[in-house]
C-alpha cells in the first residue's frame with residue numbers, strides 16, 4: 001500500500017488542457033478567465049457577486065478591509081479553525097475574542113455566542129467570524145438574527161464548505177455563500193480543499209458596496225473606472241484611492257478553478273459515499289465517536305473527524321502503516337501568539353476537550369474503496385487492542 005495522506009487534489013487531463021490553453025493565450029493574468037470563474041462560482045453558490053483572489057487568507061484579509069476593521073475593533077471568532085480566520089482581524093489591528101464550539105456539531109456555539117454578547121455592553125463587538133468546520137454548514141439564519149440584534153457583520157469562513165446548504169426556518173434551501181445571511185463568505189482553493197487552483201480563494205456577497213471595496217482592495221486600491229475617478233487627466237490615468245494590495249489570481253489558475261468547478265458536485269457525492277462507509281464500519285464499536293449530521297443540512301465533508309481515547313497512539317500507529325491522518329485543529333486561542341494576547345488555556349473548555357481526542361482520517365474523492373478498507377481495518381484493529 002502506498003502512503004495515504006489525509007487530503008489530496010484531483011487533476012484530470014481536461015484540467016491540464018484548460019491551463020495549457022491559457023498559457024498559450026494572450027493573458028496570463030487580468031484576462032477573461034477570472035471573470036468566467038467568478039461568474040461560474042457565484043452561480044454555483046447562488047450569490048450575486050464573487051471576487052477571486054490569490055489565496056483564502058487574502059480573501060479573509062480583503063473581507064476585513066471591506067468591512068473597515070480598524071485598530072481596537074473586537075471581533076468574535078471560533079477557536080476551532082485555521083489561524084487565518086482570526087489573523088485577518090489582527091492584520092487590520094483588531095482584537096480577536098474567541099467563542100467556544102458546540103460539542104456535537106463542532107461549530108461556534110450559538111448559546112455561548114449569545115451569552116458572550118450579553119455580558120458586554122452593546123457596541124462592544126463589530127463582527128463575528130464563524131467557520132463551516134469540516135464542511136458542516138453553520139445555521140447562518142440564526143447567526144444573522146443575533147448579528148442584527150447587536151449590529152454586527154458576519155464573515156463566514158466557508159473554506160471547508162463549497163456546495164454545502166441548510167434549510168432555513170421556511171424550509172428553503174440556503175447554499176453556503178449565497179449572500180442571504182452572511183455579509184461576506186470566504187473560500188480557499190488550496191490543494192486539500194474541495195476544488196483547487198494551486199493557491200487561490202474567493203469572496204462571495206450580495207452587497208454591491210462591499211463588492212466594490214473588494215475589487216478596489218484586491219488591486220492596490222487603484223481604479224481606472226471613469227465613473228469612479230475623482231480627477232480626469234487623460235486615458236492613462238489610474239487613481240489610487242485606498243491602501244490596497246496585490247491579491248489577484250492568475251488566469252491559468254482561474255482556468256483550473258473553472259474546470260475543477262464542473263466536478264465539484266461529483267466530488268461531494270464521492271466524499272459523502274466514503275463517509276457512509278466509514279460511519280457504518282465504525283458503528284460496530286463504541287470506542288470511536290463519529291461525526292453527527294443534523295436533519296435539514298448538506299454536510300460536504302472536507303474532513304472526516306473521529307474522536308478516540310488514545311489519539312496519539314492511533315495517530316502513530318496509522319503512520320507506521322503509511323496512513324497520514326491529521327489533527328484539525330490545535331485550538332487557536334492556545335497558540336503562543338494568542339496566549340500572549342490575553343487568552344488562556346481553559347478559556348474554551350469544549351474545544352480543548354475535543355482537541356485531546358480528534359483525528360481526521362484520509363478523505364478525498366480519489367480515495368479508493370480498497371484504500372479505505374485498509375484504513376478502516378487499521379483503525380479498528382488499533383481501537384480493538386486499546
Ligand SMILES: *Cc1c(COP(=O)(O)O)cnc(C)c1O
Pocket residue numbers: 055056057058081082084085131157159160188189190199200201
Ligand atoms: C484553508 C483555510 C484557510 C486559508 O486558506 P489558504 O488558501 O490556505 O490561505 C482559511 N480558513 C480555513 C478554515 C481553511 O481551511
